[in-house]
Amino acid sequence: MPPEDLRSAAPRIAPTFADNVVAWQRSHGRSELPWQNTRDPYRVWLSEVMLQQTQVSTVLGYFARFLDRFPTVQALAGGTEDEVFALWSGLGYYSRARNMHRCAQEVLSRFGGEFPRTAAELQTLPGIGRSTAAAIAAFCFGERVAILDGNVKRVLSRVLGFDGDLASAAQERALWNEATELLPPASAPNAIGYYTQGLMDLGATVCLPRKPSCIICPVADVCEARKEGAPEKYPVKTRKLRRTAQSLWMLNARDSQGRVWLEKRPARGIWAGLYCLPVFESRTALLDELAPADRLSARDEAGFVHALTHKDLHLHPISVVCSEVHVATAGGWFDDREWPALGMPAPVRKLLSVV
Numbered sequence: 001m002p003p004e005d006l007r008s009a010a011p012r013i014a015p016t017f018a019d020n021v022v023a024w025q026r027s028h029g030r031s032e033l034p035w036q037n038t039r040d041p042y043r044v045w046l047s048e049v050m051l052q053q054t055q056v057s058t059v060l061g062y063f064a065r066f067l068d069r070f071p072t073v074q075a076l077a078g079g080t081e082d083e084v085f086a087l088w089s090g091l092g093y094y095s096r097a098r099n100m101h102r103c104a105q106e107v108l109s110r111f112g113g114e115f116p117r118t119a120a121e122l123q124t125l126p127g128i129g130r131s132t133a134a135a136i137a138a139f140c141f142g143e144r145v146a147i148l149d150g151n152v153k154r155v156l157s158r159v160l161g162f163d164g165d166l167a168s169a170a171q172e173r174a175l176w177n178e179a180t181e182l183l184p185p186a187s188a189p190n191a192i193g194y195y196t197q198g199l200m201d202l203g204a205t206v207c208l209p210r211k212p213s214c215i216i217c218p219v220a221d222v223c224e225a226r227k228e229g230a231p232e233k234y235p236v237k238t239r240k241l242r243r244t245a246q247s248l249w250m251l252n253a254r255d256s257q258g259r260v261w262l263e264k265r266p267a268r269g270i271w272a273g274l275y276c277l278p279v280f281e282s283r284t285a286l287l288d289e290l291a292p293a294d295r296l297s298a299r300d301e302a303g304f305v306h307a308l309t310h311k312d313l314h315l316h317p318i319s320v321v322c323s324e325v326h327v328a329t330a331g332g333w334f335d336d337r338e339w340p341a342l343g344m345p346a347p348v349r350k351l352l353s354v355v
């Protein structure tokens with residue numbers, strides 16, 4: 001017995017699969033998105049990173065603003081982390097922004113300002129995983145290499161009837177191998193871009209997590225999951241994230257001019273590197289931070305829950321008008337024209353916008 005039961009996507013699907021995906025992409029796929037119709041790896045990389053965990057409709061505005069401020073990888077490398085965070089503010093998952101900034105700097109320092117042209121080399125850059133590297137290499141340099149982001153995992157596991165548990169690294173590797181076998185042949189060098197985009201488009205518009213539109217799907221005739229009549233059973237992934245909860249108290253301190261006190265979070269941990277209201281693990285710890293006179297004017301605001309990937313944060317804002325600078329945490333006062341331009345966690349921005 002092998003150490004792990006690697007469930008093969010046994011029934012080989014018809015060799016017309018890639019052709020069907022390419023033909024469908026050319027006639028029905030998306031073609032007007034601002035990061036399409038370009039072979040500029042900077043734009044493709046930017047869009048790929050922004051689209052991780054984020055809807056296309058949300059990314060559109062961010063993509064335009066980002067390119068406006070940082071039109072090239074050189075410009076991005078020369079910007080400050082604060083500027084990058086500010087432009088990213090609201091997209092969440094700030095490690096993506098931090099890695100993008102580092103990646104741009106490495107493109108300059110290690111590759112002379114040009115993105116490398118192979119998926120293998122692209123993967124050595126910060127924040128570029130196997131699938132993102134493959135997408136850039138396929139779209140920009142025509143490399144015949146497979147992508148496997150969340151949407152594509154869903155499409156391929158359904159088409160293949162791949163019922164291995166993708167929580168297992170070995171099963172995920174097996175699906176990567178299947179994805180590589182399904183690529184258009186090397187004899188059709190121009191197909192890889194359409195094919196890659198086609199799989200992305202199918203996952204985003206047809207083969208949806210719930211109620212996939214099999215009736216209009218271009219690969220329905222070879223799809224194992226459709227034949228079984230249970231597409232939603234795929235992909236199989238058993239490991240469930242255990243959600244936790246945490247309560248935090250946030251000090252919304254204003255000075256006599258109405259400016260708000262913000263501090264820059266440490267480089268590690270929650271909201272790393274972002275500007276934030278001072279955060280405390282208890283109400284007492286927050287109040288202890290204030291001068292006695294300010295403590296008397298402290299007022300509890302309505303609390304709210306902010307959901308992170310693995311955790312619900314129960315946030316309890318406390319407002320206070322400080323007579324003088326009595327906030328002991330390291331930070332600064334920012335007025336209403338200054339703080340909107342800072343990179344800050346979404347719940348803090350929301351709180352400052354309404355309070």
Ligand code: SF4
Nearest residue numbers: 207214217220223231
């Ligand atoms: S036939 Fe249905 S389940 Fe299969 S790939 Fe198409 S949309 Fe997805």
